[in-house]
Amino acid sequence: MLTTIFKPFLIHHLRICKLSKCTLARWEPNLELLVPHRCTKWGLLYQKIQLVAGLLYTVGITLKISLGQDSVAEKSQGLVFLMALLVTILARWYWPIDGVLSEPCRMLNAFFKFENMLIRENRSRQPGARDRCMLAFMNLLETTVVLIPLIVVAIQLHNPCALPFLGSISPYCDKWVWNPPPWWVHVLMMSAEFWIWLHYVYEGSFYIIYAFMVAIVCMLDYLEYFEKMVQEMLKLGEDPTTEIHISKVLHSYRCLRLVEKTLNHALKGQLVPAMIGGVPQIQVFSMFVCIKLYSQIPMPGFLIFPLLLVDATVTNLVIETLAAKVNTNSTIILSDLNCGLSNSFRRKASIRKELASCTAVKIQFGQNFVGKGTPLVIENFCFNQTVSLLLMNGRSGG
Template sequence: MLSEIILPHLTRHFSIARLNHCLFYEWNPKKNRVTESGKFDKKWSRVMLLVSWGYVLLQIIGLSISSATPAEKIFPATLTYLNIACSFLGFVWSADSANVQLMNIIYWSEKRSREECRGHGKILAVIINLTYSLANFSAYVAFPPAIVVMLVILPCQAPLLGSLLLPRDQCSRPLFQSLGIMLIFRVIVIVVEFIQIYRHVVIAAHYIMYILVSGILYFWEEAIKLLRFPYSMEGYRALQVLETILNASIRFRIFPTVLFLAPTMEILTICACIKYYDATDKIQLVLIAVLAVNATVLNVLYCTGAGIVCRKSGEYLRDMKARVKGKLDKKLLKSYAPLKVRFGSNFMDELTPLIIQQFCTAQTANLLLLSYK
């Protein structure tokens, strides 16, 4: 089910990434597999990685020296944080074989017809499809074009390059009012911003949606398939192998990074929407609200999947203890542990999603209370 739902989104994602040459991975349509990208893409990705950190540094400096009011800094600060988050997610120098292996397990698995989904499975399939559609719409359709439109109308919008490079007399002029060399220069600035923004959203979507979230959802799906059967030692062992592959891919870099960045994004964007809704431009407010919705849905989705797998596998092992009769099987069962999606030395249990959302809600309220004092 999951492969059938996500595969169209994945191939579309890789098609966009190929235009930007910003990933160390690509989709091979002949083999229907994810492979490492070509030499040019790898070299270009490394160059753009260095450029992106220079770009982020410029944004931080520009924001720190700005004399704008706090309300005027909300959108620039959100953009800067988004760029920092994407730069951290894309802070790699080469392809990771564990990521390639995980993606091929997910997207090369045997497809099941959607007609087989019933009840909760069908509802879950709709939720997953809507989530990926929302993420793709936000990343590829809404956000970058909105930034371009903003630069056409407001060329000196902080913290973008125009605020640092353009003369002051150009800041109040829309693009069509500029002439000659200045028109060409402004077009170049817009193109550079567009490429940089698209690179960031492609990288963020790749590591978050198509490795982390897809990996956890696939693990969840495979666990639910097995746990319907009352007794399957071999099947549980296969799940442990999948658990090892998943944790090798996300445990030490992707998952800890997202666990820090996504709740922080949720807290800051919700707080900004509540506190500055009447002082922020409507287009900017909509973009911030879209980021808040994406961060909230993301936090709920992957945390819930990982927590359910841990709880269900623990219940399954307890049920198996009452069914196992042979001495060898009992010893083998003792060696089995509940399935865990790990981040660093910790793991997700069934209460982690509630704890994270409670933390986000409490910190948002605290931030609002402190800001009004």
């Protein structure tokens, strides 16, 4: 769970993010919670400049890709980076206020508090296969996050006019021909490019990894704990203490529902739209680049495209499947609980009312939620769009 398995990664990530001047919370070991990172007036201004600079950069390269005369292949290469930047910008976009935690950080604190109660009652739990797989995927994401700013610089050095970077929208790139500026101007452009990609990708990935992916895995861990409580209670049968155990189980589930409400409130603004809407586009365009442009993009710049393809595919197929299992598992557990108690406590109106008020937990986006068919719908969309791009590129002779 979050406090026992993923906390070391979270603390390490926060320490790295401190290099960009207090854009995130800090870990307080005495409280075992995330607390606001106190910033000066200039620190808050620096954070706001980061957000505005990333927004202006995104608008500029979006206009270049949409209005430029580049080929479909070149635009697809640029769109991979543009969609990756848009996803991290959406995940990162929390306007800084001194002394106030962002919604995802407050949600993580709710998880820490809830787990402290669980650990006191169940200290023997060991990491499962799902937790270990999530740790492995986190290491892959961390590798991608570190490589993206470096590969952006490598691509710029090889082809300064490559989409969607600053060189392509600068006056020094005329009809795809690079007219070298003074060396200090080129160094300044490269430094600005590296700075924007580094702080957006690394800090945006913090919310994506811990407030979305890890939170979903933790919800499944909590449901396993709740299922164990239900099974132990049903084994008691007509034991005189059964009613006490029922009250404890229902109280635990109500706490779990509060955690779920906190999670959905933190995700619904930016994170879930970014993951449901942006990550499939990354898979589409990175798959197209890997199939069609593998011979046109030199190493090491090409490495980022298969890496992003793997990350996006795992997110769309595996993470979304885990998000769907949150609703599926909770529905099954509540059904088992209802069937197990229907005979023994038929006359207990209070218990029937409490059971009726216990609805299944779910990961929401807008008015909908991630269901069993959502991952397959996303993958079907990705493959259809990739085939359409390949056909379009074949007709145009690109």
